[in-house]
Amino acid sequence: MDWIPLIASTARLIDLHDSNRAAGHAASQYDLYRETRGGNHDGLWLDVALTVIEYLRERENEVVGGFISGTEVREALQKRIAGLTEEDVRFVLSALTTPAEIWFVERMGDGSRPINSTKETHLVERSRTADAYRLAPAGRTAAGLAANVRDIAYIAGSAKNLLTAIKAHDFWKITELSTIIIDVLRTFRLEIETRREGGRRDDVQEFFKERGEVIKEQIEEAAQILVEANEFLSLQSTRDEFQVWVAAMDRAGKPSFGHGYAIEHLRRVAGQTLKLLESFTQLVEESLAVDGNVFQPVSFIDLSASLAAKPFQEGLYFALIRSFGPTRLRRPMPCPFDFFGIIEPRQVADTREEDADSAGVEDLGIRAISIIAEYGASILAELRKGPLSLKTALKREWIRLDTSGINDLSALVGTYCDPSMLGADLNIVVRLGDGREVFEDDRIGRLTFDELIMVMEDA
Incomplete structure (x- = not known):
């Protein structure tokens, strides 16, 4: 990648942005005409920064949009640039992950020129939960322009x-x-x-x-x-x-x-x-x-007033509880077995005939077992071919989109929350995807969710 034309074309623009000159004043008092910039003139820090961006870009497809550990980044850079220390890499990563607000004039189609600003200037994004990094949108754009x-x-x-x-x-x-x-x-x-x-x-x-x-x-x-x-x-x-x-x-x-x-x-x-x-x-x-009529933010005041005026039907209430309401968690994310036998729908006494028992009522835990029994082999076959995203799994119709669709959906998601259900001896890991996904069906509606990816790794 040829970075120098990109950097050279923006250097003076940033100088003008930072000039702090008021319109109508003389420009001679502002040091914009220097032909040598400050700092070390060995190009080291620029070289380290560009190497960081190129390395993260090379790894993007491999990690499916995920983060690269800081240790891997530092080791890779130390191999590519002789004499580089861990503190040197930390210094550059800190600079690349720090946003700097820039102000600009928007040129609107109606001729107006409103002033706007953005802080999306950091080239690298740091994970909020670990010492790990990936390219930010501005970093991808810069790498693309340089290429x-x-x-x-x-x-x-x-x-x-x-x-x-x-x-x-x-x-x-x-x-x-x-x-x-x-x-x-x-x-x-x-x-x-x-x-x-x-x-x-x-x-x-x-x-x-x-x-x-x-x-x-x-x-x-x-x-x-x-x-x-x-x-x-x-x-x-x-x-x-x-x-x-x-x-x-x-x-x-x-x-x-x-x-x-x-x-x-x-x-x-x-x-x-x-x-x-x-x-x-x-x-x-x-x-x-894509349907342009996306969901608008929920007003909880309006929702509360609506529920007070017309409460949920009992069947829907308990269906929601069974699908989304585990009362204790043994894992970071809910699995059907986390609330198997804990939450049950309230039965109304003496409303059924003597010969009508509960044989037709399927428990959520049983549903989780049955979906593995029915589709476990198909899921494993797909995993042996490569990573399996939740959106892809939904498209495979491994859930029955009818009155039991909510329970089936919970059971399918449960395999991503606890892949050991597919086989305790298998080395299956689950990773978060890059952003949110949407799945739509006329019978269950529109689902918006954080993408999950299940991967079978070598033992």
Whole structure:
């Protein structure tokens, strides 16, 4: 990544922001015309900061948007920059995680120019509960700009450039061009998801209404081009030319992609690009399908008045208690077994016929057992393929969306809260995803929840 153009283009803008000059006053008293900035002139701290951003960016896909421990960050930087101490890394991380408010004038379509501000200037985000870090939105944007990220609407052109480089045997350009495509998709997808999670759905919808069809056409065209590029990479003639190029680079003492495995690496890059294109197409479709009438904040005064005037029906009240109301917790998050046998619906005496017993009433704990018995094998099969998110599990219809849907939903979530139910000898861990997700169904309504991801790790 080429960071210097990005930094150079913003240095004087920050100087002007910090000038503290009142409009209409002489500018000579403000030291804006110095040609040498203060501080150490060895570039060390800038180099450490950029290395932190690049390292966190490299690890993003691996940790599924999660945090990287501070120990890992410090060890990685000490390997990349000789003589760096832990305190040096802590100093830079402290600076990168501290927001600094900037003020600006918004240029509105009606001609007005209101003054606004933002504190979303920290490049790295620190976990609130541990010494762990990940890129903040501003950090992702900076990394994307430094990687020459282009407009997503022109991605088909980037794919054509990649195909041309492969056909022309310009092997040194292939990885660079592939990285550009991946950066375009990843950065734009993360930006859209951040806006959706932040409640700015109207902005996302408006953007896709205006440019969604064009972008979708570009993505489909790019996918077709990349399939052709991948096929061309598989030709024996291309592989032979590549080996000749590697040998020539080695003789000249210049760095190449390596030996033997290098052509396979390029094919994997093309395959990864296709996967990103597929996921982005899904993102476009989901964003266009989002219902604009999202829930408004609940007024608890109005809710209390409504419940006082018309209390819950008894059946609904106890259904809610069984689903969401464990009275004691043995784990950080509720599991169906935490309240098995503790909370039971109140039975009304002498209202049933003698031959009508409670055989048809299914206890929540039994429901939890039955859902494992019915779908446990399917869940384990998916886990052996890779991580399984709660949203994906909901889409698999492992819950019966009828009158028992609430109980089924609680039991399914319970497997994420206590994956040992799938097998005590299995090494299954649960991680928090990156932000909130939405699942909708006509029969149970709209669910908004923090994403959970279940992963089966090697013993």
